Amino acid sequence: MMKIAVLVKEVPDTWSDRRIDPATKRVDRSGDVVIDEINEKAVEVALQTKESGGGEVTAVTMGPKNALDAVRKALAMGADAGIHIIDDALGGSDAVQTSAALAAALGSRGFDLIIAGNESTDGRTASIPAMLAERLGMAQATFLRTLSVADGAVSGERMTEDGHVEITATLPAVVSVTEQIAEARFPNFKGIMAAKKKPVEVLTLSDLGIDAGDAGGANSWSVVDTVTVKPPREGGTVIKDDGTAGQQLADYLASAKLI
């Protein structure tokens, strides 16, 4: 039976006006927050893998109280159990620290496959899956737009700048998936009701065995020094095509030495 972990995360809604809190220099999570869309696709892949070969799917998140909503969404879609890493001392963790916390939570549980989105829409470092593979001594099969699991290996098409490559890795492996991987299912009413009864394990800093002196923004490897709002881009000239707009555009670009 495959043991599958899927990483999920709440992020500020990309359709909303997203902010960074100037005082803390951290993402302001007080507005509209949703499970990151790519995570829903990761959950979908986890569920499809379970459905084709048997297994158990655990949705894992790290974050404050509200982050549990992302786990609940995964449970409603069909995941079997959840893990919520929550501790005020973890606030402000950078990617290196976050990967340490996730590795501590996942390392000893015997997961065959750990599935994540390739990149969150808030931090966008695209680094956690690779860091987890490094920490857990697992193979990394990342940036996959297709994925199949067979004979103890995971294979798929990895997106690159110029196209894609086919890759394959022996399990256990850390996988990350791109937007193209699948369309996520919608949770139905039964799923939403069932989710409320599914177990969610809560882990704190001491459960993870992480020293308080290594945790959180005060002890991070990288620090944000300044955050400044870029002045909104000003619109320029907008013309209505009077039959010469194409010509006018060429003149404009030529005078700006852009063509």
Add this chain to the structure above:
Amino acid sequence: MSQVLVLVELTDGKPADSTRELLAAAAMLGEPAAVVVAEPGVAKALAADLAKLGAATVYAAGVAGADALLVTPQVAALAAAASTAGPTAVIVGSTPDSREAGARLAVRLGGAYLSDVLAIDANGTVTQTAFGGSYNVTASAAKGVAVISIRSNSIDGAAAAASGTVVDLDVSSDSAPTTAITARHEAVAAAERPALKAANIVVSGGRGLGSKEKFVLVEELADSLGAALGASRAAVDAGYCEHNLQVGQTGTTVSPNLYIAVGISGAIQHLAGMQSSKTIVAINKDENSPIFDIADFGIVGDLFTVVPQFMEAVKARKTS
């Protein structure tokens, strides 16, 4: 002066275009040292090229079958070079391979991982943007080695030519589980078009094109300007073009000198991927499209008449 390592990306066995700016970035922080992973015996042959671009040292890791292994040989080589060099910083590029090698290295060495960096100063403070360019952020390593991933086309200039002294690395003892690359499908056909991230001009098409057949118009426009081709998510979802052309929050982030949006309304998720372009041109039929709020030059009109006329005008300029 302490060494700053640069992971050299290879294209067809040669240092990729990114090498110039990665070594230039390294030179701002210390003495540039290139790290190359290739088949045994091959890396050394690149030393002369790398020296010209500023590498005082070339750490050469010969790995049999290097091209068929994902990321782990590069991490091993960087770690081996770091144990010799004791670098203050490590510079990597912006491809998924380089970014992931950098991320793993930060964990292996104990250090900070600074991603998608647009500028560096001599103190090692880096500039990034957040939320699609809505914020400027400066950041730095609080402790450990700074592993810095540079966004393409961010660093001007070049490092002064250096000696390129070759130091061989042995990475055969690396124990990280590997991932095999079994086949490559990297666009040969589109090779004449510049890569989206690195392009000076980007032409993107949206749903306004109406069909896959009509999307050819933006391809022609791109080619007439020597531009990279992009697309909005709506165009990708409608099947007008390949997914890897997507510009936006969930696609590629671009900041070319000139961005031309054709038939794109400018959903916030698209703007997040292109609003830091230096000059933005938008052609769309709906005058209320949000793209016009950020366009330097906007045309409300029928793209199927404006674009051909524009291409004619550009052609006339070239020939006159």
